[in-house]
Amino acid sequence: MAQHHRAPIESGCPDGFQYMHPVMRKNYGAWDYHEHPRPGVLLHVADNGDQIWTVRAGTQRILDVFTLRKLCEIGDEFAEGYVRFTIRSNIEYMVADEAKVQPLIDALETEGFVVGGTKNSVAMISHTQGWLHCDIPGTDASGVVKAMMDELIDEFRENNMPNRVHITTSCCQINCGGQGDIAINVQHTKPPKINHDLVSNVCERPSVVARCPVAAIRPAQVNGKPSLEVDEKKCICCGACYPPCPPMQINDAEHSQLAIWVGGNHSNARSKPTFQKLVAAGIPNNPPRWPEATAVVKQILKAYRDGARDWERINDWIERIGWPRFFESTGLPFTKFHIDNWRGARRSLNSSAHIRF
Numbered sequence: 001m002a003q004h005h006r007a008p009i010e011s012g013c014p015d016g017f018q019y020m021h022p023v024m025r026k027n028y029g030a031w032d033y034h035e036h037p038r039p040g041v042l043l044h045v046a047d048n049g050d051q052i053w054t055v056r057a058g059t060q061r062i063l064d065v066f067t068l069r070k071l072c073e074i075g076d077e078f079a080e081g082y083v084r085f086t087i088r089s090n091i092e093y094m095v096a097d098e099a100k101v102q103p104l105i106d107a108l109e110t111e112g113f114v115v116g117g118t119k120n121s122v123a124m125i126s127h128t129q130g131w132l133h134c135d136i137p138g139t140d141a142s143g144v145v146k147a148m149m150d151e152l153i154d155e156f157r158e159n160n161m162p163n164r165v166h167i168t169t170s171c172c173q174i175n176c177g178g179q180g181d182i183a184i185n186v187q188h189t190k191p192p193k194i195n196h197d198l199v200s201n202v203c204e205r206p207s208v209v210a211r212c213p214v215a216a217i218r219p220a221q222v223n224g225k226p227s228l229e230v231d232e233k234k235c236i237c238c239g240a241c242y243p244p245c246p247p248m249q250i251n252d253a254e255h256s257q258l259a260i261w262v263g264g265n266h267s268n269a270r271s272k273p274t275f276q277k278l279v280a281a282g283i284p285n286n287p288p289r290w291p292e293a294t295a296v297v298k299q300i301l302k303a304y305r306d307g308a309r310d311w312e313r314i315n316d317w318i319e320r321i322g323w324p325r326f327f328e329s330t331g332l333p334f335t336k337f338h339i340d341n342w343r344g345a346r347r348s349l350n351s352s353a354h355i356r357f
């Protein structure tokens, strides 16, 4: 009997070529050089002399539909109907006609979008999902980006930095999140508070016990009901128990704080990729403007701008001057707890699938 197999449903990313500007599609793999005529604008020239201008404007990662429509309308009216988003949530418009560049910039700026983010600028902050999408954040995501970029707008618009600066924000320390020249993360500093009345109705206790990286959670009977208890001496306040068990509340207005890490770099273009390292902790998680965290970021950027050589990324600069001078020049307090050279990693990192006691 003939078998009728259902054709697989393709999912995942669609083929990007169908959305590409025709000049880019035509010259795929055949570009000769590129230039940077002004901040926020790139010019690519193909082997056959074809030219394409890219105009970049900053947006946050999570866009409302009205802003998206506005961006698309600008693309239809002032560009050539082709856009793309960069990995740091900038929108880019491509045009093959130089005469369209300035009117496009004017249209974007008139609508309140900021053109910049190219070359040695502070690019748009990449952020995790925050309150809008995720069930465990300790702070907002787009909100932090908006508050910080309001203060860093000139650094986005201009090319004042020694090299590009990538900033990331993460609203917990366990799941998504990113490496960055500067990374701002939530750190919980107190173990979870357990609402014992709710645990047996809401949580699968074995999954919560299994979730803890340091085996600090045990089943317990509390007030005659099945619940959980935490060995607070072991708990590292990671917050991993909160997603599968919301009655283990770990977010706290005072004790969920921000920490800033620097020097992370995925790229191995000029030097080896590097891990970011902690340089400031205990910063208040202070919505809606997060002024304390922004002040630390600005201190670091100023010291980097003044002290680094051309084209040094933050990790290269610190590598050259050393950590003591990094703390001196940024004015951040230095303690021995700040730097982990990974030599103690067997104790400080959960580096295998086995639980160690």
Ligand code: SF4
Pocket (backbone or CB within 6 Å): 128, 129, 130, 134, 135, 136, 137, 138, 170, 171, 172, 173, 174, 175, 176, 177
């Ligand atoms: S960083 Fe954490 S809290 Fe924020 S969106 Fe990702 S998983 Fe959720």
Ligand code: SF4
Pocket (backbone or CB within 6 Å): 191, 192, 211, 212, 213, 214, 215, 216, 217, 230, 234, 235, 236, 237, 238, 239, 240, 241, 242, 250
């Ligand atoms: S916060 Fe992390 S370390 Fe503490 S009990 Fe929960 S899962 Fe375990």
